[in-house]
Amino acid sequence: MKNINWFDLVRVAAIFVGVGGVSNLCNAELLLDYKFPWTEEQVGFALRGVHYFEAALNRDQVAQGFEAKSFYETINFFRMQWGGRNFYVAGAQYQSREQNAASIAAISRKTQSGPIAGGGICALFIYDEKLKQSAKHDIKLAEANGRTWCNGVQALARVKGQDALLFSLSYYLTDKPLVKKAQDIGDGWRYMTVLLKLREQDGKVLIEQDDACLGNPNQIKDVSAARKVLAECK
Numbered sequence: 001m002k003n004i005n006w007f008d009l010v011r012v013a014a015i016f017v018g019v020g021g022v023s024n025l026c027n028a029e030l031l032l033d034y035k036f037p038w039t040e041e042q043v044g045f046a047l048r049g050v051h052y053f054e055a056a057l058n059r060d061q062v063a064q065g066f067e068a069k070s071f072y073e074t075i076n077f078f079r080m081q082w083g084g085r086n087f088y089v090a091g092a093q094y095q096s097r098e099q100n101a102a103s104i105a106a107i108s109r110k111t112q113s114g115p116i117a118g119g120g121i122c123a124l125f126i127y128d129e130k131l132k133q134s135a136k137h138d139i140k141l142a143e144a145n146g147r148t149w150c151n152g153v154q155a156l157a158r159v160k161g162q163d164a165l166l167f168s169l170s171y172y173l174t175d176k177p178l179v180k181k182a183q184d185i186g187d188g189w190r191y192m193t194v195l196l197k198l199r200e201q202d203g204k205v206l207i208e209q210d211d212a213c214l215g216n217p218n219q220i221k222d223v224s225a226a227r228k229v230l231a232e233c234k
Helices: 006-020 051-063 097-108 223-233
Strands: 031-033 077-082 085-095 120-127 133-138 148-158 164-173 190-201 204-210
Touching: 031 148, 051 085, 051 120, 051 133, 085 097, 085 148, 085 164, 120 164, 120 204, 133 204, 148 190, 164 223, 190 223
Parallel strands: 120 148
Antiparallel strands: 031 077, 077 085, 085 120, 120 133, 148 164, 164 190, 190 204
16 A cells, blocks of 8 residues: 655645535634724714614615614624625614504504514624625524514624624513513513524525524523533533
8 A cells, every 4th residue: 555645645635625615724713893994974874873884774674664763772783704704793673564563553543552472573684895785684582482572682792613693682572461660671571692603605694593502492691601501512
């Protein structure tokens, strides 16, 4: 049998990787930061916070039939460096078309519609460098057969060593009666963190919610606790 030296092994391995379709063994780790290439003065939109990104998100939501918002909690808006490219990601909450229709109808009757099942949605949005929407994923809440209202994004964070994000949120069950006193707001709220895996296919960004490790529902209130659970799953 002919001896193969170390150089030959490396060369063969490189050929094998090329044939196998792995595009880059040295992909940079996914990173999040607040280094946006625009300022308030450059943009001048009425929305506060990360103006340019907010306006693009609002533009697309309205075009898709959702209600325009005058404010987003932009603490969970980031620049994302991934796969050698820059993206912009946002964890945001919005209302379903059905909820908006119910609210408008209630106003005409001078009443209040109240929350309907699935009326509050928490979602991950991904935009490219030109602020064109690349992907959107509505978080799936399994509790009570989806009779839920997602009312807040608590945190969005990267998963070290993975093409993935952790998304922490709060929600409540629409079948439960609403509190009557201001001091009781928050009683009965659920807290949950989900794992969202990212990948590119045919030039498109795909988001997959992976509940295998963390579970759905779960009671994982923050990113730090979710990271510990993920480490134990490995």
